[in-house]
Amino acid sequence: MTTLAVVRPSLSREATVLRVLACATVALAPVEGYLTAVQSQLGKVAPAMLTLTWLVARIRRRRLPCPTPLHAVLALLAAVLAATAALHSAGEFTAEYTVRWLPFLVVTAVLADVASREVPIRWLLLAAAAGATVAGAGALFSLVVGGEARASGPQPDPNDLAYFLVAAVPLLAALNRPGRGLPSTAAPNRRGLALTAAAVILVAGATATFSRGGALGLAAAVGWLLVRRVLPWRVLAAAAAAAVGLGVAALLFAGPQLDRALQEKSFIAASNVDTRELRWQAAARMLTAHPVLGVGPGGFREHYAAESHDAEVDEQTPVAHNMYLEVAAELGLPGFALFAGVLVTAAVTSERTVRRAGPGPARTEAIAIQASLLAVVVTSTFLSEQYYLPLWSLAAVAVAAEIRQGKGSADAGAARDQ
Secondary structure (H helix, E strand, O other), rough: HHHHHHHHHHHHHHHHHHHHEEEHHHHHHHHHHOOOOOOOOOOOHHHHHHHHHHHHHHHOOOOOOOHHHHHHHHHHHHHHHHHHHOOOOOOHHHHHHHHHHHHHHHHHHHHHHHHHOOOOOHHHHHHHHHHHHHHHHHHHHHHHOOOOOOOOOOOOOOOHHHHHHHHHOOOOHHOOOOOOOOOOOOOHHHHHHHHHHHHHHHHHHHHOOOHHHHHHHHHHHHHHHHHOOOOOOHHHHHHHHHHHHHHHHHHHHHHHHHHHHHHHHHHHHHHHHHHHHHHHHHHHHHHHHHHOOOOOHHHHHHHHHHHOOOOOOOOOOOOOOHHHHHHHHHHHHHHHHHHHHHHHHHHHHHHHHHHHHHHHOHHHHHHHHHHHHHHHHHHHHOOOOOOHHHHHHHHHHHHHHHHHHHHHHHHHHHHOOO
């Protein structure tokens, strides 16, 4: 009895620390730029502490991670990454980009494990939405107070900021209902007001970036929520009316600034069409020439000038502005297949959760995760977003949600037998 009394509080403390660190990892990702401005490595503290705490907890409990298909895909992807990095070890950016890849693979595996055991899915969705809302507020601040033509807030590139914001919007649908164990009458008005305010900030912040890829991603996510009957039409109509009101207010109070931003965006957009076509063609040529192991991590930046025949004199080491082509060019077809396997695994597992769950929070959470993943997939067609957390954390929670659903069904079956 004494041993149990000592162990249980210890395990409880470990679970609490894991919950805090997992939520901090997800919440701080959208505002990493603010952290980096304070100290260059500050944004890496939460995921590093999460990984270390998770490892210590599993060793102390002598408990292996809960095996999932996602962990197998991540392990194989890590093996391909190591192989192509070794082959192209002399590359200018190989070491830097290999180090950028590996933490995402590790953190994804850790999040999938802790979300299936210690950390409620709802907490992680709330953390992601909260962090993105802060980033959206920063975007509006940079536009209104900072005088930027396009809102960027905590991200250097407005397009990357739009990626975070539109990926978070669908998650609000999962937070609109009480979570498991919470009373259905727990301050519904305050919750609704908070979620409405968050939605306004996220959408307004994404709009202020003038990102076309972000707009397409948001449209796809909202469409999915409508098709799956998670987002009522009346809510969409109210949101559209609010957006029109904000647009009118922007014209009245910041007309000249808005006009200047639109002119700059129109000029940039015309240039982007040409440059992105050049980069996509260069990535395709790299993949054709090196289909097995690609040109190595960061190899697109290194070889772009040569492959494009110096088509962009002022931009010698850019990104491809297409996540799929860039990953395929750098890791080869096997690496790209495994990378796509992360997305496919998340999509399949989340759909299984939707079909097995009855009406309630579990189904809504799974559909919200799907919509957020769809926003990520669409937006990444025009951006290189493999080095940002939403894609990876969404895959982790999608897999964890299915595991939790299976545990819930097993517990319900055991209760019925008794």
